[in-house]
Amino acid sequence: MTEQLLSVLGADGAVKRKNRPSLTDEDLLLLHRIMVRTRALDERAMLLQRQGRIGFYVPSFGEEAAYVGSALALDGNDWISQSYRQPGVALLRGITAETMLDNCFGNADDIAKGRQMPVHYSFRKANMLSISSPIGTQIVHATGIAQAMKIRGDGGVCLTYFGDGGTSANDFHTGLNFAGAWKSPCIFACINNQWAISCPLERQTGSKTIAEKSAAYGMPGVLVDGNDVLAVYEATRKAVARARDGDGPTLLEFLSFRMGPHSSSDDPSRYRPGELEAEWKKKDPIKRFEAFLTKESLLDKEQIEAIHAEAEAEMSEAAKVSEKKPAPTIDSLFDDVYADMPPHLADQREELRGEGSDHRQDADAAFPL
Amino acid sequence: MTEQLLSVLGADGAVKRKNRPSLTDEDLLLLHRIMVRTRALDERAMLLQRQGRIGFYVPSFGEEAAYVGSALALDGNDWISQSYRQPGVALLRGITAETMLDNCFGNADDIAKGRQMPVHYSFRKANMLSISSPIGTQIVHATGIAQAMKIRGDGGVCLTYFGDGGTSANDFHTGLNFAGAWKSPCIFACINNQWAISCPLERQTGSKTIAEKSAAYGMPGVLVDGNDVLAVYEATRKAVARARDGDGPTLLEFLSFRMGPHSSSDDPSRYRPGELEAEWKKKDPIKRFEAFLTKESLLDKEQIEAIHAEAEAEMSEAAKVSEKKPAPTIDSLFDDVYADMPPHLADQREELRGEGSDHRQDADAAFPL
């Protein structure tokens, strides 16, 4: 376990240490473009929510480096079990913004058929699990997936994302404990954005870091600068290699900061000082990586601006397309409860069909979380 | 966290280290007598079970030093939240063997009114919680009790016992995590007897010791020789002092060995080598403490034999008395579900009263666990 913060990029974008990851220029530019597109998606979706066009949203401002950098260290065959705050992982795995916004609009094209709140994606073809709201449940699924890969001898690994608050959940404990006992090829990636809604880390746990919790499970724990996309990539790459080599799981802590509200329903000014936000704004992981890319002459200012503009245009266009799609059919309410529809559900569908169309629409608009 | 095994008594009863605890001769003799009485109780109860006179029993052979030594380090006002395998704690707190056996017989004098299986005691007057079967639930209660003591400013502490298997339970994680975050005056005492029924420690968790799990919660962890009653006492005394001083919780690991079966239903020869049992028999904590007491001239051989004989007589007598008592009344089935009996339960009691006395008695005798 390293108590020291692992970091590669300086605040000014200079590479501090010699062990700069061996990423191709292509990969470096990919990392950048995904981070920028995610930021643009989050901004667009928050706008849609403010305008009342979607019901709810969870932005990930400031955490882009932590999840994009780590996801790049995986193979396409590896599986990902995530929480609601890593939208860029899907973009990296080739999911379009339109598909993601179909979920936020809950329209007929939504893979989840409009059954879950916005940002609760499911991307089977990208080996990304269905996201759910209860905190932490996905952590123990990851252990099961990793162990299944090991049983089958597939050579894959599973990476799971969760927050600092998530480390208090029962499933954090069982997920890591089972993986430690079984030596499952699993990577536990905690994005420590220092807040669980209004609860700061020091009220969440008595330990100073999340990384040191790994000692309880006999696995290494690594504390990584989560706003440093190169450090994140490098630490994850090592953990993945370790898992693939049969040496078992690793706990990674990506120390970052939630620059925005917890969700579109949250007001951080109730519980944390504005100065803190100002301070962390200076550490914006995208800006920091752009300083590096500029220093390395991989991009210049105009190119960067063009990438941002293109991303914004992409998201605006995707939203327009997605918004126009119809809602799921009423009949679809009864599908997918079981593999085959049992008689009582067929009866209830008949009951509903017989009812006519006078369905109440008086839902209280103000969702509190 | 100490990875080294804390121990005071040598295998031959010699005191290895200068920091022998400052216990009076009276206390040393008390420790011994309680350990011997507990052993006698366990032996008597196992006999009763083999003879079909009680339905089930959980012996604690070999673990006497771990719970008696630690319980002595508490004040009477301190609370204890325990599992099913620390019978000597009640004896130390003045509960009679007869009262305990009333529970095992499930008779009308049983404090729990014959509602729970044997060894699921409840001793309010001794500040000892009602024991339940689900593993680990008592751990988080201890945190709540300790925190309540802190809120009220009562100066008390709460100590909770659980097994090595219990550290995998959800409530271990939340109990320690809440106590770490709150700095509750709580002592978490794991009796690591190295087995959870058939599961050895190395399949239970990836960590080498239980004590090192304390790192996850920002509290100290101490690995103690659990067959050394003086080391156990001393380590607990320090943890209690720390908690009382407002410095928060401690995780204690008492390394011991379950010399007998998991319960009267268990057959250890299915899953562990007899040699291991033979090896640990040599480390019997009572014999080891008796070697010390003899060396210190506190007891001689005849006195020790007399104490054992007296304890055996006590248990045999208590069993005779307890066995003669009648079963709880049928009406008592409906009491204590609520503070006041609601109408539907009064109705159900009437229903039962109206039924006559033909109650089936065909329960399958062989309880598997």
Place this chain on the structure above:
Amino acid sequence: MSTMTVLQAVTAALEEEMARDDDVVLLGEDIGINGGVFRATDGLAKRFGDDRVIDTPLAESGIVGTAVGMALYGLRPVPEIQFSDFIFPAFDQIVSEMAKMRYRSGGEFACPMVIRTPYGGGIRGGHYHSQSPEAYFAHTPGLVVVVPATPEDTKGLLKSCIRGDDPVIFLEPKRIYRTVKGEVPDDPEFLVPVGKARTARGGDDVTVVAWGAMVHTCLEAAQLAEKQGIEVEVIDVRTILPLDEEALLSSARKTGKVVVAMEATRTCGVASEVSAIIAEKAIDSLQAPIVRITGYDTPFPYTLEHVYMPSAHRVMAGIKKVVEFDF
């Protein structure tokens, strides 16, 4: 008397009981400085301090489990579960420990505590912020399960529960948190008794049984029925466990026609229990099937929430069914 919302009634009840009894403590996620995600505890941390309005780590089993410990020691904890959908990690502590403590200890120990939690649909919360889990608790002896439908009952029932000696699941219908207002007595000794149903509206033709937000939907349906000359009696159950069987049976005996309405999923829901009680004890008075108007036996949806949740229109269809029934 003051006019207040259901949510304000919750806050008022908590504040009064905390002022009355130092042993009353609150604990939960985000309930301190943030005042709870619905603001039910707004201002209470400031007034009573961090020691009595305790922000917890993110673990419902820890919230309930430590509250059980506090109750065993003598405090009167009122834990909040942020959404009732997130109560399941605490299910073992609730079912195995809190509910059974008094019984299994022969009455030596008890858990006087009230788990408050917002429940039900109608706020576009989708799958995991909308469920109605009352049946799980109603099947658990030792628990008291309470659901208020008005600001007055909210305050009076919550206060009674906090003062009571049994563990309570207090389900707050979040759909009406801010939308239903009413007069509430200011008297700090105003209490509403647990275990007693309320006749929300009298009528001789059909009995409609409901609780929580659904009471308002049923009152709406009763108005639709009135226009067709059908006089509906609406029974607001208020306490789901133990049920006020007398109130249910006497209304059923009077009208002979019963509809039970709830948001929850149908199979093994509380509506089935109400139906079974009447089918066992008042069948000779019945002139029609006992009709259940409920959420469907699917998980709770997001986009189609308005289709899933029983509307006044659907309750009215049930009323018609029992009225028009001919043996």
Place this chain on the structure above:
Amino acid sequence: MSTMTVLQAVTAALEEEMARDDDVVLLGEDIGINGGVFRATDGLAKRFGDDRVIDTPLAESGIVGTAVGMALYGLRPVPEIQFSDFIFPAFDQIVSEMAKMRYRSGGEFACPMVIRTPYGGGIRGGHYHSQSPEAYFAHTPGLVVVVPATPEDTKGLLKSCIRGDDPVIFLEPKRIYRTVKGEVPDDPEFLVPVGKARTARGGDDVTVVAWGAMVHTCLEAAQLAEKQGIEVEVIDVRTILPLDEEALLSSARKTGKVVVAMEATRTCGVASEVSAIIAEKAIDSLQAPIVRITGYDTPFPYTLEHVYMPSAHRVMAGIKKVVEFDF
């Protein structure tokens, strides 16, 4: 055909399905070298290896949660919960994840898995080794809940469940693990369909509905009734969710008199659901109240177990009640 006990039928089903399909894996506490505390997995670790018969750490939420992950990836896990009383730490994983996975992912992901767990009373297990929690699961859309009553059904249903694509709670009545023996087909393709009730005994006067060990108690009661000239039809429900409504309704329509018997606590139990279905869909055929003979609404006791559990005598009292009833 072989004669075997219920317990042997469990082991046979597991062994056959593991031999047939490499993706079937078992996991749970003490199921490996120890063969499970009831010996249901005896010999399987030896035959199939540690990789497929996995001893787990002591955490039911971990057992179910990792099994969910394995199922998502493509295995067919069959986790064992040592006693159904200890399933509650896994309740969140069952209710929030396993049951809802297919629905919430729009059908992209599913959890084909079978949680096996011994349940019910009759072995002097007291408070925490005797409960009948089926109603909690029956109220959860997405789950299949199965309870066999004979060795033949045990084998045939368990095999069907393992081959099926839905998550199953498979409750094994431990009271009859060793006490009930019967003929079981040896054909490895012998399956019993899920979702279909069984007429355990035909009769025209009274319908008695039961499942699991209680079926045998009801058959005993039917014999008592026969001596008094009452012909009882015993319906063995077999699948509790989804219920075979057709079978229940057609028997109820035939006899007009229904008793539902179960070990579980009464309020909001599955007996109430059976009653509610009949009261909603077949009331015009009823000639008597629907009587529930159940465990009382108290936690499960130890010394008074024989009083708590419904006996043939109590079921007979219920039969008499419906037979003697006069509108």
